[in-house]
Amino acid sequence: MEIVSFRTSGLGDQTYLLTHEGKGVLVDPQRDIDRFLRAAAERDVELRLVVETHLHNDYVSGGEQAALRTGAELVLPAAAAPAYPHTPAFHLEDIEGGDGLSLRPIHTPGHTPEHTSYLVLIEGEPVAVFSGGSLLVASAGRPDLLGTARARTLARLQHRSLRRLAALPPEVGLFPTHGEGSFCSASGAGRYTSTIGEEIRSNPLLAVEDAEHLADELLAAPMRIPAFYQYMGPANTLGVPPMPSTAAPELAIGDLPQDARVVDVRPRERQADGFLPGSIGIELGDDFGSWAGWLLPYRSPIVLVAEPGQDAAEAVTQLARIGIDTVRGVVRDLGPAATATFERLDLVTFTVRAAQPGAQVLDVRMPNERTVAHLEGAAERFLADLVTEGVPAELDRDHPVLVACGSGRRAAIAATLLIREGYIPAVLDGAGVPDVAAELRARRAA
Template identity: 40%
Template sequence: MFFADVLETEGLGNRGYLAGGRRAAVVVDPPRDIDRLVSAAARRGVRIVAVAETHVHNDYVTGGLQLARLTGARYLVPAGAAVAYDRIPVADGDVEEIDEGLTLRAVATPGHTPHHTAYVLEEDGRAVAAFTGGSLLIGSVGRPDLVEPRLTERLARAQHSSAHRLAAELGDDVAVMPTHGFGSFCSSTQSDGERSTIGAEKASNPALLQDVDTFVGELLAGLDDVPAYYAHMGPLNASGPDPVDLTPPRPADPEEIARRLADGEWVVDLRNRVAFSEGHVAGTYNFELEGQLATYLAWTIPWGKPVTLLAASAEDLARAQRELARVGIDRPAAAAVGSPADWVRPGERPASFPRGVFADLAAARKRGEPLVVLDVRRDGERSAGWIEGSTHIPVHQVHRRLDEIPPGTVWVHCAGGMRAAIAASVLAASGREVVAVDDGYAAAAEAGLPVVTPDES
């Protein structure tokens, strides 16, 4: 009897898989921190005999090469992918034996990338699961615009064809097990569910319900911003990532923290946004560990700039280091554990700034206070509606566009509060008076703030 275990990487919205039989298993699209997979295989009592990549990933650093080297497994990479290391090039129709009666069949599914390949797990000749990577997702498909702008429409049409091929060749009961779609920006839209089958996708997925022109038009119109760090992931994965190093970073004392800030380096406070607003080292940035830390820090920080981490506990620090390594931020320059009282130099006091909700903003406007409303949502979110008179700068651009923000106290908001906290910390570090709006965007209209919708603009 086969098994197919899911390995969640929630911070990036991705999944890897360990699938096999009684004695052996294959890993599909492994994250960089492969110790989790080695442990999962040990719990199952199976040997990893193959590691399969559906494509050269654009959103995280793969652990596939290192896992294959560590375990001696066969490393399966699509033949069309240009990589700089030895692997088994996989072409459409190739079959790899995994365990007795259990095989993995490659199915060419271009669209997310030109070389994208799905893998069908077959037990005694019957398909039981399809590892679809960035091809057919749950209710969606992988975005086609991450490789080359000139290829985007062609790849979107290929996504439609690939989805139809999978639906035509596989039975309705075959499990659909994608890599993307659970928060990853590699997905064209986010998945509505946790699990699916070919039959369920036939009934709900636009790629299988719409004609190709309608599908391509809507797909391309709905594409949102691409995280800047994606530009570095593909080349890293193609050249062969180094093994991950999760040994603790060197401790930093208050003098070193101050020196690194003075040198223009990034010092990142990982505590929750409430604690940060109440007290922090002046000049530090707040990227919550409980938010999408890896995505938003890697998206925002100038690539290669040293980063020092501040955490409430050693456990939080280790977790953050693991998350950042998954996107190529490998070794923090230094780190400190504790609270702001431990991180400021003797005689200095922690900085702070206020938080509020949209009702507080409405009241401040009514009093005629000189203020600026800064919307840090993405372009796609903003296009559905915005607070009248607000300035719009997506959160990942705020640190580069500070001079575009009008004078006055900046009330910064997003859709829920996490990104507003990031932007508020950047603004406070630059010397601006700021209020972080920690509220759901729907409350803006409820508070009486004038909201513009596209039809009214």
């Protein structure tokens, strides 16, 4: 048996291909299924089963299309009830994969009500479990993604589900879908796979004996929920069309559609030197799609601005993974239209300016980050809230606004939003708020 992992860092998720005696099982596939089917073909594997652990909240699934493309049997939790043909997975009713391979569904509600894990049996012996968004490495799946009204009930159910999985033999391998970098995880984790025994020894949530106490733990400091999540569950229930082409037509600056949102994916140092007024800058990286889905009206028409030779197809792919198929084209040359600029400051320069009387500082990190490292005197507005709530009222358009986050990436995005509202931003680049706070303390001590 082999389990091949496909990690999608920007979403913090993993898809798995299990192979055994020439037969394959695909678990929680994302929409861009060619990479999974190519891996199966390279191993000369016949895909027998495509299984989903739950109706995903963070991406649109490629499960239905993978099954249609290969003729594999599509398996979803019995309570998911999607609007397309599938085999319902009932608790403890084994599903045969052929040649001694079978999957045993284990109902593990908590992340979602229908959530189901799959225990892998080889010749009747348990060897691995695909735990989706239930038991994670050093963590567990969030119970609050379906709204606050259901969060506590789901958190209590998660307690029972974690114990159900912890009762498996300690040598069973643990293969969760969510992990570090996923907004579906209750906390970060440095590893992506584990064993049941290792989690019993080290996962702090398995040490919480009482369901109410676990609910308190999981809901004590909830992370923000990306705006595009609200569209993922319904899409996965109704069915997701095939992956679109990732080729974006080349456009001249004078050919921009009137209704398009312009998204600049160039490196942020290039954006700082000059970008199109009114556009939003989201440097192309692993999490580009997540930030675009969070900050832009969902499925609004999009035109990308990219460097000559930059991989615009990667941006299109990341958007398609969350159901955004509205890229109208890509502009490679802004010419004289790139008139908006912002400053990029190193740590020392930023700190010197921030220490001056009357300095305006804006912290765009998440609330839970601010509890760990606080920047005294800074206005606080999480990046996504700049779109929904606007710029903090105490900031003055006539004076520069020093913007900081954890590394400079979100601060640069914020700078393009501030310029659109008439502010003059300067960005801390290559360092973060904790560095500024430490530098300010050192200066005061000196």
